Amino acid sequence: MPGERRVRMGRIVGVSGVRGWVKLESWAEPRLAIFDYQPWLLETGPGEFRELRGARGREQGKGLVAELPGVADRDQAAALIGTPVWVPRAALPALPAGEYYWTDLEDLEVVTVEGAALGRVSHLFETGAHPVLVVRDGDRERLIPFVPGQYVRSVDVDDGRMVVDWDPEF
Template identity: 60%
Template structure:
């Protein structure tokens, strides 16, 4: 798949809200309500069935988002949708600002130290709250804080490379 066609997972349906078909979403966008800016959505049920929806509206409510899907007006329908993932093509997202990156764009990049020691490739990233962490799979797994310029010295998409200031023994 071309990078622009890769799907980006933005959230998941986690429950019903009320009895009129409102849907509780978990959103991984920043801010959480930005999920509504990226439509249409591809919905993928836990069983693997896919469909497309657009025109979804919603608002923040506690730790979740409450959404209204067109033509969904019944709580039973919503409960059958729990666990459904929400994604969009990578091309639907705006370009990142300078020195900002979408995690999916970093996945698969090679990681080397400033001294040229190969550590492996980016498997995935996760957030600790304090900072993001790059998980590098190579001869062993390494977790490197994605802190620029302290640990991450450069990201070069042309060279498919991240250069880090990191002790290869750590």
């Protein structure tokens, strides 16, 4: 597991009942898909992970609840509140050409079509209309709409580079 890429897929946010079930926040789409990606890597401390296989769960109200192997009572479940849930990047299915997982775009070098360096992708966020790239270069931060063909001209994950049609002064 050292050096293996991981993707944060959710976190444990509470307990459900007395038999060790947990309430789960999922960032998978659809949210129940988090159970399709196994093993889970529970982040027990900075850079420390506990592998967990066989988590299962269901929707309950507006959230998810999960049964975790080895967690048999409410006290054990309560000790996990706040624990991030990661999965190995390799557990995610391959995507068609031209589609990307956000995690694959993070840390790409971003340059303009003229070759001006803008920085690196820090992260993305959703606005409703389209995702937005947060590109950082030192203290400078740029917000660039992730609109392929219009602002994003090319993405080369293997080469670690993204070309954008963007004014470097903006």
